[in-house]
Each structure stands twice: as C-alpha cells, then as structure tokens.
Amino acid sequence: MSETIKDSDWSVSEIRAAVDAYLKMLALELSGQKFVKTVENLALREASLPTRTKGSVEFRMQNISTVLMKMDREFIKGYKPAKNVGSNVEQLIRAALTERGVQPGDPTAPTADEQTLERRAAALQKQKIKEPPKGIKKPKRAASSGTVYVRDPEVRAWVRNEAEGHCDGCGEPAPFQKLGLPYLEVHHVKPLAEKGSDQVTNAVALCPNCHRRCHHSSDSEEFTASLYKKVTRLIPE
Ligand SMILES: [Zn+2]
Ligand SMILES: [Zn+2]
Numbered sequence: 001m002s003e004t005i006k007d008s009d010w011s012v013s014e015i016r017a018a019v020d021a022y023l024k025m026l027a028l029e030l031s032g033q034k035f036v037k038t039v040e041n042l043a044l045r046e047a048s049l050p051t052r053t054k055g056s057v058e059f060r061m062q063n064i065s066t067v068l069m070k071m072d073r074e075f076i077k078g079y080k081p082a083k084n085v086g087s088n089v090e091q092l093i094r095a096a097l098t099e100r101g102v103q104p105g106d107p108t109a110p111t112a113d114e115q116t117l118e119r120r121a122a123a124l125q126k127q128k129i130k131e132p133p134k135g136i137k138k139p140k141r142a143a144s145s146g147t148v149y150v151r152d153p154e155v156r157a158w159v160r161n162e163a164e165g166h167c168d169g170c171g172e173p174a175p176f177q178k179l180g181l182p183y184l185e186v187h188h189v190k191p192l193a194e195k196g197s198d199q200v201t202n203a204v205a206l207c208p209n210c211h212r213r214c215h216h217s218s219d220s221e222e223f224t225a226s227l228y229k230k231v232t233r234l235i236p237e
Contacts, residue, residue, distance in 0.1 A: 017048035019096040072105030112142030120153035135199030169210030201235040
C-alpha cells in the first residue's frame with residue numbers, strides 16, 4: 001500500500017519532519033561538521049516517515065534546497081536544488097521554514113559564493129538598477145576560503161547592464177546568452193587580490209576572450225591600460 005502514496009500527497013507533518021531533519025544537517029554543514037546523508041535519511045524514515053522510500057525523502061530534501069535557494073538562503077550543497085517543485089509542496093515547505101524562523105534573505109546582499117552572486121546579479125540585471133551601486137571599497141575574503149572575495153551582486157549587474165550586451169574590451173556583442181542575458185564576465189581592472197575595490201569604477205564587462213587576455217596574455221598590461229581609456233567611468237586605484 002505504501003508505494004501507492006503519491007509524492008505530492010505529503011502531509012504537513014511529514015513536510016515539517018523533513019524540514020527539521022534538513023535544517024539540522026544544514027546547521028552541521030555550516031559549522032563545518034560532518035554528517036552522512038544516508039544515515040539521516042534512514043533515521044528520518046524510521047522516526048517520522050515510515051511510508052516513504054529513500055528516494056522520495058532524497059527528492060524532498062532537494063525540494064527544500066530549491067525553496068531555500070529561491071528565498072536567497074544557504075542550502076545543503078549535497079542536495080542539488082530540484083528543478084520541479086509542485087507549487088503545493090513549495091508552499092508547505094515555505095510555511096514549515098517560516099515556522100522555524102527562516103526568513104527570506106536579501107537578494108542584493110554581497111556574497112562570496114559564485115553561484116549565488118551570479119543568480120542575484122542576473123535577477124538585479126533584469127530589474128535595471130538606475131543609480132550606480134556603491135559597491136565594496138575593500139572586499140573581504142570569505143572565511144571558508146583564502147582566495148574568494150565577498151562581492152556585491154549590484155555591481156556585477158550594473159556593470160553588465162552598462163555594457164548593453166557588448167564587451168568593454170573589443171566592443172563585440174556577447175558571444176552567447178546565459179539566464180536570458182548576454183554573457184559577459186565582470187573583471188576587476190585592479191585585481192581584488194591586489195586590494196582593488198569591488199566598485200563600478202574598477203569593474204568592466206568582458207567577453208571570455210578579452211577576459212583571458214587581461215589575465216594571461218603577453219600584452220595584458222597594455223590591454224588593461226586601453227580599458228582605462230575606453231571605459232570612462234574607470235578610476236585607476
Ligand atoms: Zn571582448
Ligand atoms: Zn578578471
């Protein structure tokens with residue numbers, strides 16, 4: 001009988017149990033502690049979800065990741081956000097998260113996580129920010145990693161929108177689209193690693209070729225100097 005229960009028919013209490021187990025694992029992950037997903041999955045089924053299969057619980061965990069991602073909150077890296085979440089299930093998960101004090105995050109908040117930064121910037125690009133954002137004068141390194149800096153998604157969005165689909169280096173149109181927007185990479189003219197700022201006066205939108213050229217070519221210094229001439233908002237730091 002239990003196999004015939006449809007995945008969409010999860011009860012409120014089942015969703016709550018899954019959310020509780022998820023938040024427990026998330027807290028462990030964020031504090032750098034280890035957990036074993038299969039062990040947690042089994043414990044959850046034995047305690048609260050006796051009619052659910054391992055795969056079904058796994059899928060629900062991915063649904064919770066999706067909802068957290070949409071809420072601009074951190075999610076468990078090992079549970080890739082599932083593409084399709086039924087709207088009813090999404091509502092139940094949201095309600096359970098809200099009950100547990102999980103509030104939507106700030107979609108303009110700086111972050112060091114590249115995926116989050118990219119998602120936030122794309123959303124902001126579509127809203128078209130009018131004033132140039134302040135950005136971050138002295139970007140800090142993320143606690144978890146020595147080389148990744150916390151950056152402002154508004155700066156990324158604004159710099160890309162200013163380029164209007166064309167590379168600030170060569171003037172050619174972006175080579176392809178991503179997330180419904182022209183694909184251009186935001187480059188810090190004075191690198192963050194050399195204490196450059198994450199501000200629109202130190203950032204350009206480049207096609208992948210020009211970006212590589214800045215970092216790897218034998219004429220990278222001359223090419224960088226040409227950017228200061230072409231892009232008038234840039235201020236040497
Ligand atoms: Zn280019
Ligand atoms: Zn770069």
